């Protein structure tokens with residue numbers, strides 16, 4: 213976590229016991245802390261404070277966006293891409309929605325998107341950056357396609373992975389609903405937000421005491437909210453410098469592994485170059501011939517490299533990745549997702565460059 217977030221949370225945990233919905237002095241202090249955090253989140257997300265709805269994280273924000281819009285238009289359809297996080301994909305599938313393919317580079321097929329849209333569509337969900345391969349979607353073009361073919365539909369974007377790297381406020385300006393989650397940008401786990409722009413109608417998932425202007429009932433997680441805002445503020449302040457520094461580290465890592473390990477394919481890049489211009493800076497995703505991802509992860513864990521194969525959802529690495537399948541990547545290849553963040557150092561990249569090639573060789577030998 214960002215130290216600023218830890219410090220802000222500790223102060224709230226020690227001295228911020230009040231319930232922001234109460235009326236006494238302690239409650240009002242908690243309310244002020246939540247309001248200040250809401251202002252920060254609104255500024256970093258490019259919306260009004262009243263358009264922020266605090267949630268328990270990215271999953272709730274995504275579910276709220278899909279289920280909440282459909283509840284306002286019974287019988288209408290949701291649409292999303294085949295590479296969405298399950299927090300979007302599963303609710304869309306359960307509602308009988310339409311799934312739009314992505315091409316080899318992981319970007320949504322805009323012609324297929326247009327073909328999936330009509331007046332029966334209530335919500336279109338296209339993530340800003342993918343969690344497995346780090347590919348960034350052309351959200352402005354997506355917004356044009358939605359406006360042209362389903363003018364009454366709401367555009368939702370899952371910006372959970374994008375926030376540390378991209379100007380979400382600018383890039384998502386045309387999305388009516390935007391999801392973020394604090395633990396992807398140095399904040400705590402279990403807290404996130406959904407931007408619900410004024411005029412966008414959604415039914416709440418959680419009903420009760422009417423908190424968050426009746427859009428999300430339940431006593432707010434005050435320390436989590438304050439920690440998220442502290443992390444968001446420093447992330448945005450340092451974003452440009454972090455992106456430059458981490459992109460250089462990521463390029464060194466990816467180029468080094470591509471050179472050191474024959475039979476390696478980098479996902480989500482065009483074959484020439486490789487061109488990583490439409491990937492977030494912290495993402496290095498490689499596929500190795502003749503390797504089982506699980507054995508590779510086990511060997512890397514022993515060398516203090518904490519990596520994953522696909523996403524880090526509860527299912528672990530055992531299930532094939534729907535994202536790689538959607539991109540047409542051979543499921544027989546062993547995939548490795550190395551994520552870099554604001555705290556990643558040169559030495560850590562050196563360490564990965566030293567141990568990953570050896571681990572791949574060993575994993576190949578053990579097959």
Ligand code: PLP
Nearest residue numbers: 269270271297299343372373393
């Ligand atoms: N969306 C994306 C793109 C994610 O990467 C994640 C988490 O990994 C989520 C949604 C879910 O967020 P949370 O873990 O906060 O529920």
